[in-house]
Amino acid sequence: MSDTTARRAALEEALLPPIVALAVVLVIGDLLILAYGEAPGAVWRLMLEGTWGNAYGIGQVLYKATTLACTGLAVAVALRAGLFNIGAEGQLAAGGFGAAIAGLALPAGTPSIIATPVCIAAALLFGGMVAAVPGVLRAKFGAHEVIVTIMMNFIVLALLNYVIAAHLHVPETLHTPSVHAGTIERIGSVIPAFHGSAVNWSVVVVGTAVSAVAWYLFRTRAGFELRAVGLQPGVAEYGGVNVSRTWMRALALSGAIAGLGGVNFVLGYKGYYEDGFAGGAGFLGIAVALVGRNHPLGVVIAALFFATLSQGGLAINAMVPKQIVEVLQGIVILAVAASVPEVRRLVRKAAGARRSGMPTSMPTATEELRAARMSGDQRPSA
Amino acid sequence: MTASVGGPTAVVRMNGIQKYFGAVHANRGAEIEVGAGEIHALVGENGAGKSTLMKILSGMQAPDGGGVEVGGRDVTGWTTAQAIAAGVGMVHQHFMLVPTLTVAENVVLGREPVSVATFDRDRAIREVEELSKQSGLIVPANRLVADLSVGEAQRVEILKTLYRGARILLLDEPTAVLSPPEVTELWAVLRRVRDTGTTIILITHKLDEVMAVTERITVMRQGATVARMATRATTPEGIAKAMVGRDVDLSVQTSAGSVGRGKGLGDEGGGGTGLTVRNLTVRGARVEKAVNDVSFTVSAGEILGIAGVEGNGQTELLEAISGLRGVTSGSIRIGDREITHASVRERGDAGLSHIPEDRHQRGLILEYSVADNLILGQQHRFSRSGVMDRAAVATNAAKQVAAFDVRPTDASLAVRTLSGGNQQKVVIARELSRDFIVLLAAQPTRGVDVGAIEFIHDTLRKARDAGKAILLVSAELREVLSLADRVAVMYGGRFVAVMSRADASEDALGPYMTGARKAETESAA
Amino acid sequence: RPAGAAVAPVGDAVDVGIVFDLGGRGDKSFNDGAYIGAERAAKAFGARVRFVEPGEGSDREAGLRMLAAEGMDLVIGVGFIFTDDLTQLAKEYPNVSFAGVDFAVSVDKDGKVVLPPLNVAALKFREEQGSFLVGALAALVGGSKKVGFVGGMDTPLIHKFEAGYKAGVKAVCADCEVIAQYAGVTPEAFRNPGRGKELALSQYQQGVNVIYHASGSTGLGVFEAARTMKKMGIGVDADQYNEAPGFVLSSMVKRVDNAVFDVISRVKEKKFSGGIYDFGLAEDGVGYVYDEHNKALIPDAVRARLEALKADIVAGKITVPSSR
């Protein structure tokens, strides 16, 4: 009995916050649309038609979701290890840059069976390297990863800009020359319904990566240890896990996943690296991870949701400023972040009430134990 | 002096108190009545709801049901500030001190002396020094709390309540971390305070303290009040019986054959060598040498018990042996293997098993399932080329759950949903079921009910009889005496005495535990 | 096919779709120029114009495509950044006319210009020529041997303005020094007026009397500095006189409005053809502002000198460099 109760509670805990967020978004969205003097119903309909209403729209949503799934998963993986990766933006850019560099270095005509994997590997490597810096500093010096990843964003973007502007760009543009090899084909070239949309076979690469990460997290020993470190580092250490190394590994992996997102734009869409292509997808990854509750499957769903919003912003541009979408994105995050703890409290209370003849004792509140240690290695929890 | 229960002089009266923490029902109709000017004991097993009841009285928490009266006034659901204003002060079970502030700042916080709209620091220091002199609780007013010793910190806690002019003083296990002389000093202060008319409610697990200083007793079990008695009219056995709801034998149990089993003080015990520690020195969080040049051996088939007041280096010693804390100097061996600088996992593979003293900080991942927790630390044995072997994990779980009677039996539930005792069983099942030579058992029965305690003790003895070397650390002297073949006393980071079980008794160990006596032969363990 | 692409426009009114660059409407620069040109076309012959403001990079193509699929007669991308997207889409929608403001024409391996697709009009502005003239103006009016330049993001695109400007300065004052600075290295550098103001203040304090900016909204800070220091600034893209009346010496104007109006009328008259449309001094596509507002600031001799230089450039006697 307590079995099903616990499962039901877990499900409610996972599903309620996004539902709350959706409700909040609809209400505030209505208000903003009314403020602009348009009819909410018409605008929402336009948004749906422009996204899920036709193959092209779906393709666009999928394209955007591909990048967001990467950055979201990147944030989620780090969070699973108890670390906050705010640097997905820079890692994404670095990954795209890596893919472009590899694609430029390879001789033209290299068969894609070789070239594409090489470029993808380069994206993983570049993203991973950028994230490894905060990982190493966290592990070796206890430097807080939130601060370091934020600062790394600025540094990486400036560095890439320097390389592009000073050395690698095509005259009169902000992008590199087109890569010689390794590009990934658009789906539209095989399935005509998608014609014109940017969605490309990277979506399959990323889908595979998501499954691989899910498998890694929940089926492998490394994943077992990574999650243990994230939940209770002290216990993980006791359990023979090298916490520092796990942190480094988790951040490097996180960065690599974010870097993989760059493939979607660079290899799958444009064929070159362009300064600023990340365009906030890294920061949105935090929202995606949050709404997706740090679960690979949830991340995919959340990525589709945010991609819909983003593509929808373009569709409704004729009626209202697309900034409405930016506001709504912020609101979704706030609503989910605020409702997660609240829902947990309520659900656990309800689950307790449902259980008849509840006995007394429970683990002593860990918070109290922590307070008992007057100082020590306290650090902000993620 | 003693007021009659329920009489008009009752200054505190709590009725039918209910309190939930999420799913936990911490107080279920708890009651207490305390007369003016008495020292009143509140006792009960771990988790009985004592601290919760007192937090409600002090305004830290609001009750979900029931009523609170102080001085005849209904104050149900009041705030801390209101409670303080009404003269209720509480010293919490865990330190409630801000380490980065000075003693004086900690004392006056929330009731700061003010001059010209600014905090008058000098006056705060003056007032605290004065109060310190008056009460006999000597503390350095200008020092950072982070730099205080545990005893000093405890004094600051009491000063905080006195500074606020507390007339009703709630003390939640104030002696748990104090050395005996500090405890004596505390009683002196409390009696003096009581004599000025202050009412004191004392939570403690030490029944001798209850007998020594209190006048009446309230006993709680599972969130409810189950007995009230006058101290004079009862015995420790009587209190214990009320606490657990059945007869308990408080006399020291010794299993057959255990006495004299440890072969004296020499290096070699009965069997081969289990654990060898040589000249070990370990840094603590705040002291340079939390463990100071300690040497000892635990032989196969022997339990070495470490007695001592908490905070004398036991934690650091175990952490150093288990690889959770670096070693300044010295060496550690398991059997013939040198493991001084080995990783936690290497130590595990070398045959080290470890029941940690705090299962929530070290022993269990609360969100993980019982099955996953049952393989924690051995995940490399339950995986093939990096992939977890889920069938093996499940099989192992089923076996251990049955063998150690873990309830409920569904191993896929999160450990968080288990009761404290069952959680501890999970830890013990895991640590005893693995292949090991040496077992570190720290507070193995903390927070566990009497039935489970007997089961755990039996299990430890069986392991010893099967030839394992066991290093036992327990805050319960009785537990040490009931299990150990030899007993060592730790004080100030050193082994100040090592004796065979036959020589060890509470009277013999006491002076060492307080630091009153130092070992004549220090190196001999 | 993008949403709402169903209804084919009726009548002979021209349907025009415009996709803005970052900054969008109200940037007081080339986006506004395109807007003005389109509005003029709407007034003059009833062109029906739809505007789209894309967000991040991948929305640019989507925005163009949405308009193209809706059956617009003409789709305009405002900004060099649309170059690749226009090229791509023009092939997919051969029956739609496209135009790109600041379209970046590429050069092949042998240095030959690669023409855009047949249905794309590349509206190119010779900013370096206009910059050359304001450079000469700055040196002639400045009254010190130092003139200033503030760029937005440090990229080759802006280097073009700097190069023309420098050449103009040197043409009239060989020993003049040009202090050239950039606001930053990310697109934020076009939206950081605080930075622009500090850059300008430091230049003025070093003895510069006139600063030319090519830095989007950052340049608004340059004008603020001009006001406080009572010095001169030179605007870019549009006539920026109103940003700091009395302190704007002139502006290097890019007649995006004219170019846009022009291309719309060609479509209207069914005379549209793809190719490179150069808007230099000769075509009055670029120039400097000389009107009742700033007449008093520019002596007649200077005016004459500038017109002479302009004539030389138009005649090909002076070639203005477009990179530094």
Place this chain on the structure above:
Amino acid sequence: MTLLLFLAQTIRIAIPYLFAAAGGALAERAGIVALSLEGYMLGGAFGAVIGAYYTGSAWIGVVTGVWWGIMLAAIHAVCTLRFKADQIVTGVAINLFTVGITRFLLQLAFDSSSNSPRVAGFGGDNIGGALALVSNPLVWLGLATMPALAFVVYRTTFGLRVRAVGEHPLAAASLGVPVNRVRWVAVLGSGALAALGGTYLALDQHQFTDSMTAGRGFIALAAVIFGRWDPVRAGLACLLFAGAETLQIRLQAAQLIPSQFVAMIPYVLTIVAVAGVVGRSVPPAALGRTTD
């Protein structure tokens, strides 16, 4: 003279940092992560321009700017203090939200995606360079902020409570200190202070420009950490970062090193600081811990 100009410019550049870093230090001292400084600044800048535009008074602009900062901070406080939302997530969301809402309202109010019309402001029209500095009351206010904050934190009852609440909220609560109220005040105060930074920027420009704070909030946060959460040291860090920027402005013309690298200086310094290379920086113990 050059030195004087250098100093004056350093101070002008430092003012927004000083305001925002003061806000950051206040919030973080109370245990609330100050990731949303950037948002408060931008909101403050926008609010100031709206107020000044509709009333024609720069001082009313200051009031509305601060009000905007307080409102945004209130959202942060409701989420993290009332609903126990994660502080870092909330901070990121506030920043995102502010960019969106200011753009949206810019459209609504002025029909522009990037700029507001010119409004009243400080940095006066008819005063020469250095004078413009001393005639701007916000400059003086900015310079006074850090010493004032240091006084509040170390010398007042409120400050004592802020420090207690940021280190060990439970201990403070046990003494009747209203932990959440102290934190509310600190968060709202941080919003007001950071918004003053944005207000300074906007009124100095007499205009609002989309995203005009351009990452200054993050530099301010960096200064707080670099200054180890101490107001005075954080203030000095602001001056240091501003000095580096001034140096870059003054040296850039020489083009010794690519501007990209100079732009990185504060960020690199911060990483060096948090890595403990310049002395260990220990954050307030309860920082980030309003979640349960």
